[in-house]
Amino acid sequence: MISVTEALLGRRSTRAFLDRPVAMEVVRDIIETARRAPSGGNLQPWKLAAMTGEDLKRLKASVRESFARNPKGEGPEYPIYPNPLKETYDERRRKCGEDMYAAIGIGRENKQGRLQQFVRNYDFFGAPVGMILAMDRTMGSAQWTDAGIFLQSVLLLAQERGLATCPQAAWAVVHKTVRAHLAWPDELAVICGISLGYADPAHPINAAVMDRAPFDDVAQLRGFTAASAQTLSSLAGQPA
Numbered sequence: 001m002i003s004v005t006e007a008l009l010g011r012r013s014t015r016a017f018l019d020r021p022v023a024m025e026v027v028r029d030i031i032e033t034a035r036r037a038p039s040g041g042n043l044q045p046w047k048l049a050a051m052t053g054e055d056l057k058r059l060k061a062s063v064r065e066s067f068a069r070n071p072k073g074e075g076p077e078y079p080i081y082p083n084p085l086k087e088t089y090d091e092r093r094r095k096c097g098e099d100m101y102a103a104i105g106i107g108r109e110n111k112q113g114r115l116q117q118f119v120r121n122y123d124f125f126g127a128p129v130g131m132i133l134a135m136d137r138t139m140g141s142a143q144w145t146d147a148g149i150f151l152q153s154v155l156l157l158a159q160e161r162g163l164a165t166c167p168q169a170a171w172a173v174v175h176k177t178v179r180a181h182l183a184w185p186d187e188l189a190v191i192c193g194i195s196l197g198y199a200d201p202a203h204p205i206n207a208a209v210m211d212r213a214p215f216d217d218v219a220q221l222r223g224f225t226a227a228s229a230q231t232l233s234s235l236a237g238q239p240a
């Protein structure tokens with residue numbers, strides 16, 4: 001079994017999957033375990049639906065119909081990015097897109113190619129399992145943190161089982177169709193979709209590795225000394 005570190009470092013947003021089913025027991029086990037994620041006040045505000053087979057096909061067909069009626073989507077459930085996005089973050093977002101499209105040879109000017117790739121979101125990138133994560137819309141920022149912790153738990157547990165994933169805020173754009181398909185009440189806000197399956201190792205889009213901002217841009221270490229770090233690492237090797 002891989003370590004948490006290995007799962008974290010090995011996970012990638014995967015956008016091409018093999019045509020290989022995932023057993024219900026495995027999906028159930030991932031969700032059962034992710035339920036142990038912490039949440040403020042133990043609210044456990046998340047709701048998750050996992051679909052495969054005919055049920056998933058029906059959702060995808062409903063989404064295609066929705067886009068045919070309204071190509072702009074159903075209006076996002078929540079602002080997916082702040083508008084305007086501050087420069088630092090806007091640069092990161094652009095680079096993410098550039099790196100992804102470069103991996104499949106789609107240039108900046110190829111708007112049609114970019115759109116076609118974006119639309120693959122609504123096919124769950126060919127994954128055999130599509131999941132939808134939602135939360136009661138009365139919940140606030142603190143509970144969005146909880147949902148994020150739950151989401152990452154699902155992603156890492158899948159990684160541990162040799163599965164690949166892609167979290168997809170794109171699914172929030174078709175929230176009405178998703179709710180209708182799942183017979184969910186309006187009070188549930190669709191946070192994102194999650195593709196789940198076995199990664200296609202041969203597909204170039206899966207070769208894109210997104211970089212990260214430097215450590216010092218996102219974190220600070222204060223009051224530590226090299227000596228105390230050394231003491232800790234030598235203690236780690238001692239029997240309890």
Ligand SMILES: Cc1cc2nc3c(=O)[nH]c(=O)nc-3n(C[C@H](O)[C@H](O)[C@H](O)COP(=O)(O)O)c2cc1C
Pocket residue numbers: 011012013014015096121166167168169170171192209210
């Ligand atoms: C909440 C959330 C929503 C995301 N939405 C999408 C999406 O709609 N479509 C997509 O292709 N990737 C989506 N991503 C994947 C990000 O682009 C990806 O996590 C980021 O570029 C870092 O790459 P990595 O996950 O491969 O490390 C989303 C990720 C998160 C956490």
